[in-house]
Every structure is written in structure tokens, then in C-alpha cells.
Amino acid sequence: xxxxxxxxxxxxxxxxxxxxxxxxxxxxxxxxxxxxxxxxxxxxxxxxxxxxxxxxxxxxxxxxxxxxxxxxxxxxxxxxxxxxxxxxxxxxxxxxxxxxxxxxxxxxxxxxxxxxxxxxxxxxxxxxxxxxxxxxxxxxxxxxxxxxxxxxxxxxxxxxxxxxxxxxxxxxxxxxxxxxxxxxxxxxxxxxxxxxxxxxxxxxxxxxxxxxxxxxxxxxxxxxxxxxxxxxxxxxxxxxxxxxxxx
Ligand code: PGA
Numbered sequence: 001x002x003x004x005x006x007x008x009x010x011x012x013x014x015x016x017x018x019x020x021x022x023x024x025x026x027x028x029x030x031x032x033x034x035x036x037x038x039x040x041x042x043x044x045x046x047x048x049x050x051x052x053x054x055x056x057x058x059x060x061x062x063x064x065x066x067x068x069x070x071x072x073x074x075x076x077x078x079x080x081x082x083x084x085x086x087x088x089x090x091x092x093x094x095x096x097x098x099x100x101x102x103x104x105x106x107x108x109x110x111x112x113x114x115x116x117x118x119x120x121x122x123x124x125x126x127x128x129x130x131x132x133x134x135x136x137x138x139x140x141x142x143x144x145x146x147x148x149x150x151x152x153x154x155x156x157x158x159x160x161x162x163x164x165x166x167x168x169x170x171x172x173x174x175x176x177x178x179x180x181x182x183x184x185x186x187x188x189x190x191x192x193x194x195x196x197x198x199x200x201x202x203x204x205x206x207x208x209x210x211x212x213x214x215x216x217x218x219x220x221x222x223x224x225x226x227x228x229x230x231x232x233x234x235x236x237x238x239x240x241x242x243x244x245x246x247x
Contacts, residue, residue: 003202004218005165005225006242007041007129008232009069009097010048019048022235023055027064029239039202039225040242042232043067043097046083053092067095070103071126073116085124096121097227098128099155101171111154118159129165129227130155131206132192136172144170145191152195161198167227168192173207175229179217180207186220193222211240219247 014022030040040063044052052066072082088096098121099114114130121128132151134144148168156164168189173180180188185205193199205217206227217223232238 001037002200002224003037003039005039005041005129005202005204006244007039007043007067007167007204007225007227008238008241009043009100009206009227009229010045010232011069011102011229012045013233014045014048016048016051019044019052020055022233023052025235026239027056029236029243030064031243039063039065041065041067041095043069043095045069049088049091049093065095066093067097067129068093069097069100071096071098071117071121073113073120075120085120085126088126089124093126095127095129095165097167098130099151100131101133101169101174105171111151114151114155115157115159118155118164122160122163127163127165129167129204130159131167131169131227133169133171133174133207139170139172144188148188148192149195152192161196161201165202165204165225166192167204167206169206169227171207175208177208179209179213180205182213182216182220182223185217186222189220189222209241211237214241214244215247218244 056064068088072084075084075086098117103109118128132148134147138147170180189203202224204225204227205223209226209228210231
């Protein structure tokens with residue numbers, strides 16, 4: 001059975017104090033008794049991870065998992081500014097985002113480094129979310145499918161698909177308020193699934209997901225969840241997304 005995964009990506013937002021305040025408000029809004037196959041995730045800045053983990057431990061029944069936004073492929077070494085898998089494992093982290101388009105665009109991530117990071121996560125028992133997606137120019141030139149196929153082929157080389165989540169995030173829909181048509185997101189995600197060895201991999205949609213469009217997005221046959229940026233910063237709004245009601 002394909003697992004549902006609703007995830008928030010805070011990016012470089014929230015101090016420890018702000019993170020704690022968010023959790024108090026967010027957990028109060030969560031409906032308990034959520035389905036066994038539903039995973040709720042929050043990818044927070046490194047500095048907030050210890051307080052987030054300490055606070056959510058007490059709310060284990062809500063099944064909220066705290067994840068990191070990146071990791072390095074080496075266990076340790078002279079890599080100033082990076083964080084390794086053993087450092088995350090020590091904290092109790094079980095999920096990590098890899099290859100987000102902002103990492104690819106601003107920090108020089110390539111399909112090769114993304115591949116190395118995915119394998120490092122899995123080696124240490126951390127489940128990675130691999131992000132793929134095309135730019136506006138690529139879409140306009142009709143290169144969406146070829147681009148995503150290359151990202152998958154190179155990114156997933158030697159990667160265990162049984163311990164993996166994929167997020168389809170069209171770059172032009174990230175942080176722009178411009179959501180991809182749900183039918184189109186569903187089509188591309190179906191295409192991604194058709195390329196996988198394990199057809200039961202959870203595949204999310206990401207890009208301007210909000211409380212107003214979550215129910216429609218989650219009604220699509222191929223979409224198993226969402227990766228939410230801006231709208232995950234607001235406790236009430238993100239709780240509404242997690243508590244979605246498929247149309
Ligand atoms: P957004 O970001 O929801 O703010 O568009 C999505 C993402 O970057 O994962």
C-alpha cells in the first residue's frame with residue numbers, strides 16, 4: 001500500500017523560540033487517531049531540531065516526525081558548514097530532504113551530489129525525500145519529461161526505492177502562489193511512478209500548496225502527499241493541510 005506523507009519544509013525560517021510556539025499551536029489543532037498509513041513530517045532548520053524533537057516526543061500519538069533539510073554524503077571530514085548523517089541519527093532524525101530546487105539553484109547541487117546524499121541517508125537508516133522538477137523555461141520548451149527522467153535516472157542510481165519518498169516540485173510553482181494544475185501534477189507524478197522499480201514509492205506534489213487547494217490535490221489518484229513550504233509556517237494553516245479531507 002502506498003503511504004500518504006504530508007510534509008512541511010520550513011526552509012530558513014524560525015528560531016527555537018518560534019519553533020516551540022508553532023508546535024504548541026499546531027499540535028492543539030491536529031486531529032488524533034490519524035490513519036496508520038499517514039505520515040506527518042516537518043523539516044526544520046538544524047538549530048531547531050533538538051527542541052522540536054523534545055517537544056514532539058510527548059505527542060507521539062500524533063505521529064509527527066521531525067526531519068532535516070539536507071545532509072552531507074561523508075560521515076565526517078573537512079566540509080565546513082555541512083551536517084552528516086551520523087550527526088542527525090544521534091539526534092533521532094529519520095527523514096531528510098535531498099536535492100530541493102533551492103539547493104540545486106543556489107548551492108550548486110547536481111544530480112551526482114544528490115545521488116551521493118541519498119545513498120548516505122539510506123546507509124544510516126534515514127529516509128530521504130528526493131525533490132525533482134522543471135523550471136518555467138524547461139516547461140515552455142517542452143523539456144519537462146526529459147529533464148525529470150534525467151534527474152531520476154542519475155539521482156536514483158544505486159538508491160534503495162523501498163526507503164524513499166519522491167517530491168515532484170515544478171520550480172515555477174514554488175513560492176509563487178502559482179499552483180500546477182492538479183491534473184497536470186497528477187500526470188507528471190504518474191510518469192515518475194512509471195519509471196520506478198518499486199511502483200509503491202510515495203510521491204508528493206510540492207509548489208504553492210495551501211489550505212485552499214489541499215483537498216483537491218489529495219483527491220488525485222497518483223498524488224500520495226504534499227511538500228509544503230510557505231504555508232507550513234503558519235500553525236493553523238498547516239494543521240488544516242494535515243487534516244485535509246480528500247474531495
Ligand atoms: P512553497 O514551497 O509551498 O512555498 O511553494 C514548496 C517547497 O519549496 O517545498
